[in-house]
Amino acid sequence: MGSNLARKEAIKEYKARKPKRGVFAVRCTTGQVWVGSTPNLDAAQNSLWFCLRQGLHHSKALQAEWNTHGKDAFQYEILETLDDDVSPIALSDLLKEKKRHWVAHCGAQSL
Numbered sequence: 001m002g003s004n005l006a007r008k009e010a011i012k013e014y015k016a017r018k019p020k021r022g023v024f025a026v027r028c029t030t031g032q033v034w035v036g037s038t039p040n041l042d043a044a045q046n047s048l049w050f051c052l053r054q055g056l057h058h059s060k061a062l063q064a065e066w067n068t069h070g071k072d073a074f075q076y077e078i079l080e081t082l083d084d085d086v087s088p089i090a091l092s093d094l095l096k097e098k099k100r101h102w103v104a105h106c107g108a109q110s111l
Contacts, residue, residue: 019043021091022081023098025106028065029073035102036111037095045076059111079106 019040026034038044051057052066
């Protein structure tokens with residue numbers, strides 16, 4: 001009975017957590033960099049790596065580098081996280097603005 005209660009509490013906590021939102025970079029050992037933004041940084045890397053492994057990523061340049069060099073040549077890096085108090089209405093515009101800043105700052109390609 002106690003483990004069932006603990007399980008329900010763990011599920012409740014998981015559902016209540018707020019995902020980290022922000023901007024990330026994907027760096028290749030060749031020196032190429034791609035920058036993207038997302039409302040869920042925790043899920044972004046898994047999604048990105050899955051698409052690349054399947055050969056389905058929308059960035060042809062990133063997919064070509066992945067196909068040539070493989071997973072070990074890539075690094076996922078969180079560049080900036082947003083505060084939790086950003087309103088849902090402003091989130092999309094703020095993510096776009098932050099992404100543009102980091103693309104310029106890193107000399108990167110946009111994802």
